[in-house]
Amino acid sequence: MKILFVGSEATPFSKTGGLADVLGALPKELVALGVDARVVLPKHGITKEKFQKQLVPICNYRVTVGDKEEYCGIESMKLDGVTFYFIDNEYYFGYRDTLYGHYDDGERYGFFNNAVMQMFEHLDYYPDIIQSNDWPTGLIPYIFNVKYKHLDKYKHMKTIFTIHNIAYQGVFSKLLIKYLDVEYGNELEFNDHINFLKCGINTADYITTVSETYSKEILHHYFAFGMSNIIKCRENSLYGIINGIDYENFNPKIDKSIAYNYSTHNYIKGKRENKKVLKEFFGLEENDLPIVSMVSRLTETKGFNLMKHTMERYIKTNKLQFVLLGSGDSDIEEFYNHLKTKYPTKVGVYIGYSEELARKIYAGSDMFLMPSRFEPCGLAQLISLKYGTIPIVRKTGGLKDSIVPFNQFTKEGTGFAFENFDSQDLKHGINSALEVYKDKPTWKMLVRRGMNEDFSWKQSAIKYLKLYEQLKEE
Numbered sequence: 001m002k003i004l005f006v007g008s009e010a011t012p013f014s015k016t017g018g019l020a021d022v023l024g025a026l027p028k029e030l031v032a033l034g035v036d037a038r039v040v041l042p043k044h045g046i047t048k049e050k051f052q053k054q055l056v057p058i059c060n061y062r063v064t065v066g067d068k069e070e071y072c073g074i075e076s077m078k079l080d081g082v083t084f085y086f087i088d089n090e091y092y093f094g095y096r097d098t099l100y101g102h103y104d105d106g107e108r109y110g111f112f113n114n115a116v117m118q119m120f121e122h123l124d125y126y127p128d129i130i131q132s133n134d135w136p137t138g139l140i141p142y143i144f145n146v147k148y149k150h151l152d153k154y155k156h157m158k159t160i161f162t163i164h165n166i167a168y169q170g171v172f173s174k175l176l177i178k179y180l181d182v183e184y185g186n187e188l189e190f191n192d193h194i195n196f197l198k199c200g201i202n203t204a205d206y207i208t209t210v211s212e213t214y215s216k217e218i219l220h221h222y223f224a225f226g227m228s229n230i231i232k233c234r235e236n237s238l239y240g241i242i243n244g245i246d247y248e249n250f251n252p253k254i255d256k257s258i259a260y261n262y263s264t265h266n267y268i269k270g271k272r273e274n275k276k277v278l279k280e281f282f283g284l285e286e287n288d289l290p291i292v293s294m295v296s297r298l299t300e301t302k303g304f305n306l307m308k309h310t311m312e313r314y315i316k317t318n319k320l321q322f323v324l325l326g327s328g329d330s331d332i333e334e335f336y337n338h339l340k341t342k343y344p345t346k347v348g349v350y351i352g353y354s355e356e357l358a359r360k361i362y363a364g365s366d367m368f369l370m371p372s373r374f375e376p377c378g379l380a381q382l383i384s385l386k387y388g389t390i391p392i393v394r395k396t397g398g399l400k401d402s403i404v405p406f407n408q409f410t411k412e413g414t415g416f417a418f419e420n421f422d423s424q425d426l427k428h429g430i431n432s433a434l435e436v437y438k439d440k441p442t443w444k445m446l447v448r449r450g451m452n453e454d455f456s457w458k459q460s461a462i463k464y465l466k467l468y469e470q471l472k473e474e
Helices: 018-032 045-054 090-094 105-123 140-148 174-179 196-203 212-217 228-233 267-282 304-308 311-316 330-342 355-364 380-386 397-402 423-437 440-452 457-473
Strands: 002-006 036-042 056-065 068-079 082-088 129-133 158-163 193-195 206-209 238-240 291-295 321-326 347-351 367-370 390-394 416-418
Touching: 002 018, 018 036, 018 082, 018 129, 018 457, 036 105, 045 090, 056 105, 068 105, 082 090, 082 105, 090 105, 105 140, 105 174, 129 140, 129 457, 140 158, 140 196, 158 196, 158 457, 174 193, 193 196, 196 228, 206 212, 206 457, 212 238, 212 397, 267 291, 267 321, 267 347, 267 355, 267 440, 291 355, 304 311, 304 330, 304 423, 311 321, 311 330, 321 355, 330 347, 367 380, 367 423, 380 390, 380 397, 380 440, 390 397, 390 423, 390 440, 416 423, 423 440
Parallel strands: 002 036, 002 129, 036 082, 129 158, 158 206, 206 238, 291 321, 291 367, 321 347, 367 390, 390 416
Antiparallel strands: 056 068, 068 082
């Protein structure tokens, strides 16, 4: 079976979020299962900077953009058995210092979608399924249906559109239509604008999300950012498959970024040594208090406004130490910087992002907090499990699907969870974790159980393969 993933980013070539991790790992696991899995991406400036010497030119052609004929080059390289194709256009992608946020994003990614659909004939490559991802590839199923589906070489092909985060929709003025080389119609229109995400949802054969619970949540207004009625119309073609984690990348036994490598056999010493290094980095005092950490974008949807009303009480009463890594809304950054200034030996704050520091936090913390308003899948809770850091999460999206709440009577569970998006429920979750932390035998059992959990991409790849086979049979 031939599967082509279309996306705007993938590790190690380009990354702003979880989408990149998916497109960097899932195709590799599918190849291991015997699938011919390939990926096509824009050739971003960051990709050119890091990988230009390894890219092999394949062909070039012209793509219509309004009244222009824009250059498109196809370059490729193979990594971990996966063939990656890159759409090369210096103006749209090579000169840009970021992947998104430009005045002409609609035109740029409209070009990308059309360039991908023209690619097949030039490569003489016709996949069985095209799986496009998030709004930057939302036009792919529509272009396929309108221009290609009736042609002999394309009749066997099917399309899947994967929603990684429904909050990001690719909304642009209707004036953009003249640059997209498609006709304006109901498939594209939403609230008198062009909406790339809606187009993908409307026109793909199947829609998938990155966790089973998230696929159910987005049927409701609270989670769907205006798309609930659109999703409900496609409910019978909607599926949720939770993302996995690459244990060759995130594994405390081999992670070179942490001070002391460990597994379930020596995790007590491993956690102790890494905790010591983490405290030294942030200037935290030596004591027996648990370290509660967060690695996150600093936004309201990640629960930081709830934290304002709770975290200081725990710090002030010497219940825990708190470590935060991330950046985002300026008022949230200011609040936690102030908290650090107020409690310099109890709070560690790093505004920005460092992959190396993130791993040190996973390895050196005792608990990992994710009080999200919504979380399509979440990767941090899966990493924290592997590093023996117990998650405290809100029951939403992939957090609900991946963390089994601890039961004080049966001792079952892998973490702590709370139901409602409010500070009282958040306090209940933290209090439960702090109480069990005092029971050392139970806590050790929880840590070992979490480290032994299997959220490898292989499990997710098997589920995707079954879905592909189902789609092909239809």
